[in-house]
Amino acid sequence: xxxxxxxxxxxxxxxxxxxxxxxxxxxxxxxxxxxxxxxxxxxxxxxxxxxxxxxxxxxxxxxxxxxxxxxxxxxxxxxxxxxxxxxxxxxxxxxxxxxxxxxxxxx
Amino acid sequence: xxxxxxxxxxxxxxxxxxxxxxxxxxxxxxxxxxxxxxxxxxxxxxxxxxxxxxxxxxxxxxxxxxxxxxxxxxxxxxxxxxxxxxxxxxxxxxxxxxxxxxxxxxxxxxxxxxxxxxxxxxxxxxxxxxxxxxxxxxxxxxxxx
Numbered sequence: 001x002x003x004x005x006x007x008x009x010x011x012x013x014x015x016x017x018x019x020x021x022x023x024x025x026x027x028x029x030x031x032x033x034x035x036x037x038x039x040x041x042x043x044x045x046x047x048x049x050x051x052x053x054x055x056x057x058x059x060x061x062x063x064x065x066x067x068x069x070x071x072x073x074x075x076x077x078x079x080x081x082x083x084x085x086x087x088x089x090x091x092x093x094x095x096x097x098x099x100x101x102x103x104x105x106x107x
Numbered sequence: 108x109x110x111x112x113x114x115x116x117x118x119x120x121x122x123x124x125x126x127x128x129x130x131x132x133x134x135x136x137x138x139x140x141x142x143x144x145x146x147x148x149x150x151x152x153x154x155x156x157x158x159x160x161x162x163x164x165x166x167x168x169x170x171x172x173x174x175x176x177x178x179x180x181x182x183x184x185x186x187x188x189x190x191x192x193x194x195x196x197x198x199x200x201x202x203x204x205x206x207x208x209x210x211x212x213x214x215x216x217x218x219x220x221x222x223x224x225x226x227x228x229x230x231x232x233x234x235x236x237x238x239x240x241x242x243x244x245x246x247x248x249x250x251x252x
Contacts, residue, residue: 081115084220088119090141091131099123
């Protein structure tokens with residue numbers, strides 16, 4: 001999960017995910033989209049996204065093609081599940097603490 | 108139409124009466140003790156349910172969940188919509204629903220929280236925005252851990 005969150009923390013990496021969610025694109029076309037970012041930096045972003053499981057890389061001849069890997073987001077959904085679980089655990093502690101105080105006061 | 112994911116369902120048993128637990132969903136002071144860093148709540152059907160959630164990124168600040176109460180039936184059930192005006196999040200206001208059901212048990216209350224109509228992160232066009240929102244949520248949780 002942390003790799004996914006780290007991967008999407010960078011705005012340009014989120015932009016890359018948007019670019020290739022519908023169309024598989026070659027690295028060159030992705031790099032061309034970012035006029036202010038060097039090609040090696042874009043390659044680095046692509047590497048992080050592939051390593052996090054959010055992009056699929058495919059070679060076609062000399063080109064490398066990228067598209068979004070939807071299954072990569074499953075772990076993040078699991079995290080929202082954890083979020084609610086953790087919040088409810090805090091809720092339990094808070095309510096029971098208040099109840100304990102109330103009972104101790106004889107209220 | 109974006110694909111919809113299965114709901115998230117969580118339960119927790121609390122040693123307190125349903126009335127006491129219910130207040131933690133509809134009273135802003137109590138909501139701040141477990142979920143929010145400020146909230147504007149008008150707990151009746153159609154009333155506002157704005158929840159500010161902490162974000163670890165100082166440039167972002169708290170982010171606002173712009174919801175509406177759909178059902179308020181103390182001390183049994185509270186239902187509100189869950190969404191964000193920030194289009195980057197990809198979960199628009201009104202697009203998902205959180206249903207909270209309180210059931211009396213021998214020792215207190217069982218809380219069942221169901222979050223439904225979530226976009227299927229696996230397939231829909233909002234995958235990146237959905238991930239963005241979850242990233243904020245996890246940072247918010249970790250910040251307080």
